[in-house]
Amino acid sequence: MKLKTQLTRLESTIFYDLDMAIKSYRQFAQRNIKAHDIDITIDQWLVLKTIKDNPALTQKEIAARTFKDYASITRIIELLVRGNYLERSFHKEDRRRYNLELTKKGLRTYDRLVPVVQGNRETALRGISAKDIDAMRTILRKISSNCTSMEPLNN
Amino acid sequence: MKLKTQLTRLESTIFYDLDMAIKSYRQFAQRNIKAHDIDITIDQWLVLKTIKDNPALTQKEIAARTFKDYASITRIIELLVRGNYLERSFHKEDRRRYNLELTKKGLRTYDRLVPVVQGNRETALRGISAKDIDAMRTILRKISSNCTSMEPLNN
DNA sequence: AACATTTTATTGATATATCAAATATATTTG
């Protein structure tokens, strides 16, 4: 007798819960940032923070750290420059690259955002033990490696 | 003495691992679909499947189930119709709505995709126990509820 | 030096996410 492969309902897969958790958090975090009258997106913040903490990175390295595409990084940086958070200048040793430096506004925004983001994380993880979080991170990395082991990523 | 709030590195937060896991899976799944010469995006698939399994849903309900925005659903459906996966007709009782029905091509694609998606999930979860997955889902839902408890979502 | 190759970054096209505003129809209320 042939057993028909039955695809479970969307809501019953872990990927549904994963997606939901990420989206809930992003929505929540973005609204909290806006509630503090800070005019920056989550993704711009991730890039800004990465540059602040590691000023010498290439855009390629920024992409790798934020898990974003090169093209996205180019455009996010452009918006950060346009919004006066970042300043671009030519790189002395490699003219393909740029130096990226936070402006005063960028630094001020960074300082204001740090506690907001910290609070967002605490709220999101409230009532979850450190042990559970750690176990979950192990599983998440396992999923990532299961999905990337067979083929190279493009960035 | 004042303790300075120190924001951890991006890579050391669970949200980084969450983002990475979701993105790895989506990338992996999308490539596998493409490798089977099926010309549909993951998000279109999610919507197509939701309609196939629950033909009477409103777009609003589809949005809720796929955890997407109304506007995204409108546009995804438009692409599915344009790609000849879906057929639209007017709803008899409520003229604001549409009836959405899979075309032959839509049904064929659905049947072809079911085992592919099934395989993707199995690969992604390989080596992870059912117990761990279950524990993780509980935590993920806790994160979601922590992030949504204070304010209503927009869909 | 001349050429090929690699690396860094940008650009174009299309899909999706988000939020606000607009439409159209349905329902409720006075």
Add this chain to the structure above:
DNA sequence: CAAATATATTTGATATATCAATAAAATGTT
């Protein structure tokens, strides 16, 4: 019934994701 309100969906604007193609500079090779 007419007006107000609610609901279902669409549209516009902007940001991001993805993939392919391109540009420009650096590096390697002969």
